[in-house]
Amino acid sequence: MENRKFFHSVYLDTDKCLGCTTCLRNCPTGAIRVRGGKAKIIQSKCIDCGECIRICPHHAKKARTDSLKCIKDYPYRVAIPAPTLIGQFGLKYSIDRILSALKSLGFDEVVEVAYGAEIVGRAIPAEYGRDNLLLPVISSACPAVSKLIQVRFPELTGNISTLKSPMGVTARLARKRIEKEKGLAQKDIGIFFITPCAAKATEVKDPDNWDDAYDVINGAISIKDIYGALRSVLRTVDEKNIQKASSMGFGWALSGGESRFVQNRQLIHVDGISNVIRILDEIENGNLEDIEFFEGLACIGGCVGGCLTVENSFVARMVIEERAKQVKSHGKDVMLEDVVIKKWLDEERLHRRHPLQPRVFKPLDDDFQKSLDKMQQIEILESRLPGLDCGSCGAPGCRALAEDIVTGHAREIDCVFVLKDRVLELSKLTSEMLQMGHPMESDGTDKEKE
């Protein structure tokens, strides 16, 4: 179906899939088809948003992440936890305690991604001074949203911020510092992102990625997978002073957290992939020309709603907001100095290597004329289908089935209603034929033979 291979962390556990069509009807990019009773993913359309992981009643959709064992391959091990992590364990334990617990699982060092989040956030105003600025500037923090834009809103790829994600910045700065401080070779340092979602895991593992996450980060471990181990050591771990991030930094885990860095500009922040799609549609239609910044996060509530987290996203939100208040009231909320941010910006350490390109799609046909013919066939076919979008055929809707038929991936009788009509026709025909009888004489001899 496609020429290029795409890396995806989301995959199907075939044994668990019943082919029930739940994921099919909820996939925001129409990337799933049930074929042969299993929910297959169309690689070129999948954006790793994790909606299917969240919604599958049989837990058949999963994300490929690394196990804690992987860190053993590196002499010096660094964990870089997403800001979401500190929202997973209520308010009983301090941030330092949670980070110390993480370190005790086998890491030499823990560096908060919330620290990188503050750096990226503080660098956003500089985006408005760059050449070829397109408004609104769209946040590059959520990789599922960036992919969504590549796939569904290709004309808006130029609007995406040229800054790296907080994860990328955190990893790069940590790696450089450790190489220098400890005199270690690049290959001896293993940096692992503690991820709340599948999209971030993809960002780490995709060598084609536009960020340089693949080069500086060695793996992605899901919050869900280490949650139990963390819980069991939280009470007893020797608490160290690790926290460096400010409340603005760890607030990034919440929808609107990044937008707080954007001062005096008209902005919209939206969470939930379908809401993000609605706003991108409006931007593409030229309907939101006054908006200068758009923060779109694929998961409800922001990163706290990631499909690889454990705590309820609304509870996690409350926990993170409370922690922000506590840090402030203790006078421990120290922000980085402006000169530091400026220095890193000047040294080009915060920008992506490549501009984000639209994902090139294979049209209906390479020949435009044939494409037009096929599109007309799709219209005709769609008008013959019932329009119920029931999903029984294995496609997410009647239009999608019509497209699949014309591109040779499905048959008209995959539609149960068309099939029923055909069977009815056939049974009528059969009974008519039976009633016709055989052209024989009443004595049973065949006329023609004589």
Place this chain on the structure above:
Amino acid sequence: MNYKVNFEVEKDDFEKAGEASRKIKKTLKQLGVDNKTIRHIAIAGYEGEMNLAIHSDGGEIILEVSSEKINLTIQDVGPGIPDLDLAMTEGYSTASDKVREMGFGAGMGLPNMEKNADFFEIHSKVGKGTKIQMSFNLK
């Protein structure tokens, strides 16, 4: 013209408004039309669709695609525009307060369509209706 499809737009139906332009965008992407052209058509089509919902007594959008160009026709059954020159002026709008509160009716609709299309023609008769024909060249 080789591919043709119609979308009906009803008066005051803001719930459905935007649906036609969304479908047009998707169709053009599948056909393999370049992204820049799609963006122009998306903007012009959306303005047209909104105009039908806000100002007309109902109408339709017709999309026609050939290998040379894309035609977008927006026609309605009334009420027609009394002064076309004035209507084509940026910032001029007859939209009601209710519509303006929804964020529409800034008076940029028609000029915006003209700006985005390679060919733009508008005819209108009071009591009869308005017909806008736009073309977008393919390469």
